[in-house]
Amino acid sequence: MSIQLSNIIESLLFVSAEPLSTEKIKNVLTEYSEQEIEKSIDLILEKYTSHPGGIQIIRTGGGYLFTTRSEHDPWIRRLLRVNRKNKLSSAALETLSTIAYHQPITLAEISAFRGVDATHSLKTLLQKKLVKIVGRKKSPGKPLIYRTSERFLTYFGLDSLKDLPSQEEISKLLEEESDED
Amino acid sequence: MNNTGETDSSIGSSEYQVNLDVFQGPLDLLLFLIRKKKIDIHDIPIATITREYLVYLDKKERINLEREAEFLLVAALLIYIKSQMLLPRERLLDDEEDPRQVLVDRLLEYQKIKAACAILRQKEADELPKWKRDVPPPHFMGEELDLTEISLFNLAEAFFILMKKKERENIQIIMGKEYSMEEKMNEIIEFLKENHYLDFTEYFESHTTIEEALVSFFCLLELIKARTVYAIQETLFQTIKVWLRKESRK
Structure with missing residues (x-):
């Protein structure tokens, strides 16, 4: 029974390109109780940790996601003909970090924190969809307000914004x- | 530019010198100098740090205003703070604010952001080799789907790509026709009622002039804002489609 359920959940994870949250699984599997579902999720996680294969399940962006193992990266890149994955530039990372800690935030505020104009790096981040526009500030000029996106969390393997480097870590x-x- | 990599005798030290370009900005340079001189960030000797700071700026023979204006701004701030400290005060109060406080607060906050960057950089390195599935989910035609609505940014991006394309076509038609928003909006709604959905790329490609395309685009934004229609992208890199909302479909 619960084996079958965990298989269903596993297939849901397989077709999800975005992190799949427990909530969403519960919404789909209405014929099962919440406890059954939670137990089955634990069962799959346990399966993947006790029998490590080429695929793993990571907890990120408030849900679960299938990824490959880091150590297989060289062969995957050979298959896909990718030399290396591009890292964010220092300026972009600094801007992103500023937004992450001070969101919601405007461009002028980001630039003030950094001491340099952030227009260019903000544009890069918008293109990479790591930040999003959430509205306009009700102040002179009505500047746009920015926040980090869901993709931001997945990009850094964070479960939620609470997982940003803490004051103690810093x-x-x-x-x-x-x-x- | 000039010999920025070499030791500068004006500092009178054997410590290595770094090119201005390696710093993310003036605050980055200040933090570097504070660390190098082992200065307590809460008690910065403004005269020393200003001198050190200006040495770095002097290395540039010419100031590229685009990039170095921000460095100059902080230099001005340093000198301002120094002048504030030199000026005799009429009355000295215990709780009087240290003129350096503004700078210290900014530096502390910036230092925090920089440190977070270092940690995030490590996380990025951990995550990059993990490949995620980026296969788009299969899409079904006809029914309204539970797809993520695209952001204004996606829409504008798609629009500008189209306009660039149009520009290249170099159309030389002089049209005297004026387009009214109201007419266009009704036209779009009628089109949607008839055709179920509107293909963003196709629709704008059918426009002959930039003016008409612009008016249509503003109308579309207006309709999205009014929640009469919604724009979705079914799969990554696919064209954007505009649908009429159920409640607006009479």
Whole structure:
């Protein structure tokens, strides 16, 4: 019974290109109880951790997602003829980090935090769909307001915005850095 | 530009010098100098740091205003702070704000963002080798689907691609016709009632002038805003389709 259910859920994960949340699974599998579904999800996760294969399930963006294992990357790239995946530029990452911690935020505010104009890097981030426009600020000029997108979470493997590097992590890193000197 | 990679004797130290270009901005340079000089960020010797800072700017023979204006702005701020500290005060209050506070707050916040960047960079490196399925879900025709509505940004992007295409066609038609928003909007709604949906690319390609296309685009935005229609993209890289909302379909 629960094996069959976990197989159903596994197939739902397979067809999902976006993180699949427990909520969404429950909405689809109306004939099963919430506990049954939760138990079955645990069962699949357990299956994939105890018998590691080429595919794994990661928790990201508020749901579950199938991905390949990192160590298989060289062969996948050979198959797909991809030399390397492009990393974000330093400027883009800085802008993204500013938005992540201070959202909702306008371009002028981002630039003020960084001390440099962020127009260009913001454009890159919009194109990569890592940030989105959520509206306009009710202030002179009605500037656009930006937020990080769902893709932002998946890109960094974060489950939610709560998983952004915490104040403690940041302080620890800064201490380590000053110790190095 | 000039010999930025070499040791500058004006600093009088054997420490390595870095080109201005490697810094993300003036705050980045300031943090670097503070770390290099092992300065307490809460108690910055403004005179020293300003001197050090200006040495970096001096290395540039010419100032490229596009890029270095921001560095100059912070230089001005440093000098302003110094002048504020030199000016005799009429009354000295305990709770009087240190003129350096504005700068310290900005630096601390910036330092935090930089540190978060380093952590995120690591996460990015962890995630990039994990390949996700990016196969678009199969789509079904006819019925209204539970598809993600596209953002204004996607729509505008698609529109500009089309306009670029039109530009290249170099149409030289002089048309005296004026387009009214109202007429166009009704036209779009009629079109949708008849044809079920409107293919974004096809629809705009059928327009002969940029003016008409522009008016149509604004109408479309207006209709989306009024929630009369909605725009969806069924699969990645596919054309955008505009549908009439159920409630508007009489």
